[in-house]
Amino acid sequence: MPETTGAPKEEPSRIREAPINAIRSQEMQRLAFIRLLVQQGVEQSAKPEPIAAAAILTFHDAVELFLMLTSEHLGVTVPEKGGFVPRYFDSLHPDKAGPTGIDLAGRLGVKRLTDHRNAFKHAAALPSGAAVIQARDDTERFFEENMPKVFKIAFDSIDMVELIPRASTREQARSARSAWQQGDHLTAMGTLATAFEELFTTHVMNPGHGYSPFAFGPAVEHGAFMGQSFARAVTTASGERTNRNPTHAIEEIGQQFQQLSSTVFEMQAALRVMTLGLDLHRYFRFKELCPDIHRYADQRFEFYDPGNRFQADEDGFAYCEQFLLAAALRLAELEGHATPTWRSAR
Template sequence: MQRLAFIRLLVQQGVDQAQFPAPLSAGSILTFHDAVEFFLILTSEHLGISVPERGKFTARFYDSLHPDKAGPVGVDLAGRIGIQRLTEQRNAFKHTAAMPTAEAVKQANIDTVQFFEDNTPRVFQTAFSDIDMVDLIPQPNTRVKLQQSAEQETAGERIEAMAWLVEAFDELLSTASSPSSFRSTPFSFGPNIHHPLAKRDVAKILRQPRDQDRRMPLRGASSLADEYVALRESVVSLQRGARLTALGIDYSEYWRFNSLTPGVHRPNQHSPAQISAAPEYSPDAEEYAYCQRFVIASALRIAEAMAHRRPPSWEA
């Protein structure tokens, strides 16, 4: 199932790439074809059918896997014309640098998604949309939170499902930016400000007995409090941006994730989450799927970054 989960993640990355403006959307052609090829190889392994190494891509797999040639263990795969079209676009792009048109990218998106929706149940007896990408996540606590999110989404509680995604991502970022037992992490960029003072309290602290002195700036304590709070908020934002960038997480993707998710506060692990969102907050299925993919991709990027966070051999 882990390889199926990877294939689904690859397809979703292709769908996201296809939405980019040209020429950035062109890369989706390669991603879609890689996902299809990975699926066909996995299918041949799953069914125990040998596929020739040479020959045209579509014919090699569709003919070799068909019951007419493979017998009772074979499978009649759907979408041959669409995959042939995708393969031609991929070969032209990869081998002759022929940039695909916007129409070709759109068609490749449709053909690929339809291929997986039709063929995954035929081969693996499960719907493509039911493949759980959570299996790819190496961090156990994050995986549990994403499973909780998926359960809430299945139950029709999408706002709660989004809240679990927020908690899963926050835990990922917190773990990655916390010092380890042997040295400070390169991803922290300074300590967190856990209990920031309210602006009015800062002004009270700054206000001195000579506050009424004519030589003092008018409302000086309040103005300085404004500047301090603005500076603090800027530093907190820059700190988070630096952490995301250092961990390999695209900030624009994070910005969309943050704009689609509610505010969440949980006093402790046994308390219900306190969710804050605008009254009209109602994310749709595509927005939920995007946020889920973002957390999964972030978990994989953070795992890669953390692999380098081990002590030198002479300190181990």
């Protein structure tokens, strides 16, 4: 990133006028994180009071990170002391920064947000529901207007995929976004589901040491015809039954076994998701939005949509994309605790 002091003024100006691919990868990662914060703030703002108040802090963090990145990107030194709004809006203005400066929009909105944040954080004054909604609108408008000014890109065009640490998952997320943009919604949603399954498998398996403690045993199989299979298994070895009609008791046992395995299957999946630190309700919505995956013995798989759910719904795709991102980040965090130090030292 550009240094905050001693940078020649013409260099930041050249960067600012450059096309999107001139944005450095580290800057793009930070922009992706900022967009993630804004999305989290929007979700928090929709929660009931007083939980929604946390959005004020999230929105302010996002704005502050953006202003810090902007000062570095333009090579403008911002004073350490003074009010939050004048420190950045005045210091970055062309009147002070010269030709490399920029006239940022949304000063009044950021001032309102800062006042609510300071009252909440330093005086324990909970913001009202109306204040939270106002902060949401001010924050979204701030980024919509200033992102193109500083980085020459639209705020909603920032790809949060850059935040995914695992390379294979990151590539799958990119493929899903590409398929979505081309109108292949079934493949796009199915690719997100496949990427999550691979992350999931990584979490519950312990390579070289069998199942991890988070697997809660081997994967439980379930299916629609397990009851019939059980009934056939308790007949004679040749497959012939002692009676033309299968015994009702055997069928009932088989049905109970089928129901039990289906229940344990769902419980095991829920436990695995919760140990990953993900919200179970969000997981179920993710599963509901994504298509079913049919796997073949030769490792091939295909996506199918029995309910024809995949219309042009950008919000649904964005939800699943963000869920995958949250899972990838959470798994990366847990991997630091997965291997004992005595084993990794070998």
